[in-house]
Amino acid sequence: MDTSAYDADLPAHVERALAGFLERAGAEIRRTEPTVGVGIDALAGFVLGGGKRLRPTFAWWGWRGAGGDPAGPDVEGVLQAVASLELIQACALIHDDLIDSSDSRRGSPTVHIAGAKLHADSGWLGSPSTFGLATAVLVGDLALAWADDMFGEAPLPPAALAAARPAWRAMRTEVLAGQYLDVRTQATGDASPEAALHICKLKTAAYTVQRPLHLGAALGGADDALIATLREFGDEVGVAFQLRDDLLGVFGDPSVTGKPAGDDLREGKRTLLVALGLQRAAEQGKDAAAKVISDAIGDAHLSEDAVETVREALQDVGAVDAVERRIDELTESAMAALDRAHLAEPAPAALTGLVVKATQRTY
Structure with missing residues (x-):
């Protein structure tokens, strides 16, 4: 081959x-x-x-x-x-x-x-x-x-699998813990940005980017210092990836995302986008916008027109711009960590391309 x-x-x-x-x-x-x-x-x-x-x-x-x-x-x-x-x-x-x-x-x-x-x-x-x-x-x-x-x-070789198994075990546990935390947060109604970011780190960042990088590097015989740097890179990229996914869940084209637009709202997901929308609406005294966002969360029958109204409210209070800025900051921090890792070629270029693909706008 x-x-x-x-x-x-x-x-x-x-x-x-x-x-x-x-x-x-x-x-x-x-x-x-x-x-x-x-x-x-x-x-x-x-x-x-x-x-x-x-x-x-x-x-x-x-x-x-x-x-x-x-x-x-x-x-x-x-x-x-x-x-x-x-x-x-x-x-x-x-x-x-x-x-x-x-x-x-x-x-x-x-x-x-x-x-x-x-x-x-x-x-x-x-x-x-x-x-x-x-x-x-x-x-x-x-x-x-x-x-x-x-x-x-x-x-x-058994030694290679043994080196990677801690990442494998941690990843399985973390994704299940993140899913439970997601369900629990929806049930308790915790709409704080802190809760949303905690779920994001546990359910997506670790599972999608950080632990896979850890596992692959361990299979390759990486030392603890390299694994730590890759995990830092993966944490930043993983959160940025989830924040982009959150935006697509409300603003994305269903033909691209594979799910109906607004499904995150219908499912009651407490994303950072929603949390910042509610927080900023309260800070700005925009009660109508807060009500539009709050009423949409968990409404299984939310219409497309209602989704569009939520989009307008999130943009009006500045939540969309705030999430975009956070994605940019995380991406910049991730690329700095990638530079410090000094990976073998062509991995740096490939990972840079993955960062762009995972965080780019598609709406």
């Missing part, structure tokens, strides 16, 4: 690794219990049906930056290890869609909605929605279990 193709078209190689693993992992249970094939197909369709592959990509460039050689004997093992992050992502998204009662993702029905439709179309007993809920829980659990298998079975 042309080793230069790994860097040039990493997502395709991640896809190849995932497709091969999913086929191997499901082969035996398909033979012994064919009915489970529906759930495996749902997982495979979800995992292979799209996605930016950001987590494997950050992990890959952490490995390359630590001196990993795509022409070396460990490259396929590293590819398998970093690709396994997509299965953790699948678990998180499938369960997230269930928690948020989302009907669609990437233009297709979510797993619980598809499961409910299967039940209804088949004329089975009981509640279609309950069956769909159970299906999504179990398919998400399967993704998490197989993520562990895919990572642990990667053909790599």
